[in-house]
Amino acid sequence: MVKELEKRIIHAEKLASIGQLAASVVHEINNPMTAVATYADALLQRSRLTPGANPADQEKLRKILESSHRILRFTRDLVSYARPAQDRPERVALNAVVDMAVGFCEHVVSQARVTVHREYAGDVPPLAAVRANLVQVFVNLITNACHAMAPGGAVHLVTAQEGQEAVVRVRDTGTGIEPRNLPRIFEPFFTTKPEGRGTGLGLSICQGIVENHGGRLSVESTVGQGTTFTVRLPLAVD
Secondary structure (H helix, E strand, C coil), X not given: CXXXXXXHHHHHHHHHHHHHHHHHHHHHHHHHHHHHHHHHHHXXXXXXXXXXXXXXXXXXXXXXXXXXXXXXXXXXXXXXXXXXXXXXXXXXXXXXXXXXXXXXXXXXXXXXXXXXXXXXXXXXXXXXXXXHHHHHHHHHHHHHHHHCCCCCCEEEEEEEEECCEEEEEEEECCCCCCCCCHHHCCCCCCCCCCCCCCCCCHHHHHHHHHHHCCCEEEEEEECCCEEEEEEEEEECCC
């Protein structure tokens, strides 16, 4: 109990320090980087319409645009991690929230060439939740599942009611997570993705959102067989 309390205090201190850092630097980074991205995109579009334009120059502009968007994504994730949610909870249907997340992930699913299987319970009572935040959780989990699989893999989305909790399991048929990495999977800035594919904040953000809803986020994984993330959320109290 004492160790768990110490962990929560350390996590709160990290949030506070990251929040101060985000507040002081994100604005200063975003303004010039947005200008870089906008001008690079305009120059790239003009170059593509110019007969005889140098393909090497177009590739350089494309890399500038890609790198600036990567920095902007990082600052957005940093702010999301450090900023407490301001929205008020409402009664939401769990299956509809998961379906909305699947809709936002259509491009990722198509690009990864995987399939999504829905196995929804038909009688899960509503939750008291911030809809957009829960959608963000499932978008992140589905995206991670897609990135963990080779073409031909499958994402299984299972919803259920277990006692007074609504449960969602996001299971993939991917490579799995190495046992040495499992204890660190929810740590801020820890990622097993290749450079440029993630900031290492996604799962930390998901865990924070789920815990703010009074729930739990856990993971089970077997190397070579796949990974299952389980989200448990309390049902709405009438």
